[in-house]
Amino acid sequence: MLRMFETTTAITASLLLAACSQAGQDAGPAAPAPAPDSTAQAPAEGPAMVAAANPLAVEAGLEALRNGGDAVDAAIAVQAVLGLVEPQSSGLGGGAFMLYYDAQTGELTAYDGREKAPAAAGPDLFIDPETGEPLSFFDAIFSGHSIGAPGAVAMLAMAHGDHGTLDWADGFTAATELAENGFEVSPRLHNLIAGVAPRTPLDEWEATRDYFFTDEGEALPAGHLLRNPDYAATTRALAEDWRNLYTGRIAEEIVAAVQAGPRPGTLTLEDLANYEPVRREAICRDYREWSVCGMPPPASGGVSVNEILGLLEPYDMSQTGPDTVEGWRRFIEASRLAYADRDAYIGDPDFVFVPAEGLLDTDYIATRSALIDRDTAIEHAVPGIPEGVDAPGADATADVPGTSHFVIVDSDGDVVSMTTTVESIFGSHRMAGGFLLNNQLTDFSRDPRDAEGRLVPNAPDGGKRPRSSMSPTIVFDADGHFELATGSPGGSSIIGYVAKSLVGMLDWELTPQDAVALPNVVARGDTVRIEDGMPADVLEGLRELGFTLDANRGENSGLHAVRRLEDGSLIGGADPRREGVALEP
Structure with missing residues (x-):
């Protein structure tokens, strides 16, 4: 059952999902969406925790909490440092989705800081005018066409206005x-610079080449003390006023980088000045005795993760570890069915009808779930x-890994679950103001039409937000x-990563x-x-059932999770595939 709560009674699923299928609320002052316990009382001061992908970012968040900050204050500090020390994944030039739970009021707010396409963009944004065919994957990413108006900073400013205390x-x-004093290049950052450079033009633009490479053209070595005075100048300007990213000198640098060749984009100063984040209502659906809440469209995570769980609910997963x-x-099988629905239906609800209510309807879920009750693999999902x-x-959207996720719980019990991104590794590779610009518009379908010539739901358009797989998630108990809260980077794979972590914690009783x-x-x-790492007998058993496996491979997840135990203490998890930690102040 899908649910949202008002002061004392649940409203119907249709009312909740109607809000997700229509245009989002405007960016002006508005009450946050009510969440699973709006009768909650202010808790006594309790434990706090930050789980993120880099220890320096975690320490910045912890320091904000030590100084009396709210989870949102800590999120600003974490994001600002991540954009510096983990620039390949997120930053000031990217976008984000945030779920914020206010333990004192019981309200849950979904903040949408997704990038937007320039007003001049159209369905043929990634169609080569000479051939009439979609641009190649790399041509699309590294063109100015890929860069949308960034939303992370504006979104954090909105959330800070609602909840910040510092x-x-x-x-x-x-x-x-x-940025001024320098930080040591981590092994992971070195490896990514060295690994990406031979395959992509990371050194094609002067600012990027000068920042990430030595004078001899080699990737900066691990341990190198890297200073970024341009980033320091930008963060100083943002500290004075967040709007300085969207107007004035920094905005002019962004537009100049976008409109540079090859394949210059059309983002303008007006596009930046007009950007507004959106408050939306979270999608919450019952899974066994819990309520699982996620982001609504244009993020696909709230729908798709909940659909996977809904498809699994009739089956006793606790007995199949x-x-x-x-x-x-x-x-x-639940993942295959949910991904098929996601690819077919989810886009920006301001531009297309998104049947979120239908996809999570109890009867629809039951019909789809029955397809799993079989002894062999479904031939085609x-x-x-x-x-x-x-x-x-139809869908022709590429699968690009990237992004970062962090979870913060403050001593009042407020929670942030935030996924933040510049899209591909090192984004568009273009820099302005000491930070990388996103290539988020390649999250649109490069081929905008189906076989019948109809526009697909995730086709590009002026002012449109591309579909996202980001899945920041907060789970509430029966009361x-x-x-717990969880989330991950990883392109379209995010949905599978997050669903795995939820099944692991909720059904298989694993620690985060x-x-x-x-x-x-x-x-x-x-x-x-x-x-x-999957046991060999499990792989063999799956092959015998008819599944086609691409096994024994790496995956670029960056899951971070925090769970509250029965005694009120917190336990966290940081993905060993990255460099993160989960720590208390």
Whole structure:
């Protein structure tokens, strides 16, 4: 059952999902959406925790909490440092989705800081005018056409206005000091620079080449003390006023980088000045005794993660743990069915009808779930036909890994679950103001039309937000109290990563650390990707059932999770595939 709560009574699922299928609320002052326990009382001061992908960012968040900051204050500090020390994944030039739970009021707010396409963009944004065919993947990413108006900073400013307790400027202190004094290049950052450079033009633009490479053209070595005075100047300007990213000198630098060749983009100063984040209502659906809440469209995570869980609910997953063929068979089939629906139907609800209510309808879920009750693999997972649509759409959106996720719980019990991104590794590779610009518009379908010539739901358009797989998630117990928060980077694989962590914690009773460390299983389409570490007998059993496996491979997840235990203490998990930690102040 899908649910949202008002002061004392639940409203219907149709009312909740109607809000997700219509245009989002405007960016002006508005009450946050009510969440699973709006009768909650202010808790006594309790434990706090930050789980993020880099220790320097975690320390910045912890320091904000030590200074009396709210979870949002800590999120600003974490993001500002991540954009400096983990620039390949997120930053000031990117976008984000945030779920914020206010423990004192019980309200849950979904903040949408997704990038927007320039006003001049149209459906043929990535069509080569000379050939009439979609641009190649790399031509699209590294063109100015890929860069949307960034939304992370504006979104954080909105959330800070709603919930922050420290001065806005305090959120940039740690990042400014690190940018001025320097930080050591981590092994992961070195490896990514060295690994990406031979395959992509990371050194094509002067600013990027000068920043990431030595004078001899080599990738900066691990341990190199890297200073970024341009980033420090930018964070100082943002500390004075967040709007300085969207007007004035920094905005002019962004537009100049976008409009440079090759394949200059059309983003303008007006596009930046007009950008507004959006408050939306979270999608919450019951899963067993819990309520699982996620982001609504244009993010696909809230719908798709909940659909996977809904498809699994009729099956006793607790009796088929992470070392069984049957447990993973069910997870794979639920993922394949949910991904098929996601690809067919989800886009920006301001531009297209998104049948979120139909996709999570109890009867629809039951019909789809029955397809899992079988002894062999489903030959082809195809989208269903939920109420409100006549036929599924098509999709030609690439799968690009990247992004970062962090979870913060403050001593008042407030929670942030935030996924933040510049899209591909190192974004568009173009820099302005000491930070990388996103290539987020390649999250649109490069081929905007289906075989019949109809625009697909995720086709580009002026002012439109591209579909996202980001899945920041907060789970509440049967009494409406915070249970856990999780999320991950990883392109479209995010949905599979997050669903795995939820099944691991909720059904298989794993700790957050053990759940995030489980081998990742991503089933989008007919080939199932399975990470190193899956028992050999499970792999063999899945093959015998007819699954096509791409096994013993790496996966680029970055899961971070925090769970509250029965005694009120917190336990966290940081993905061993990255450099993160989960720490208390």
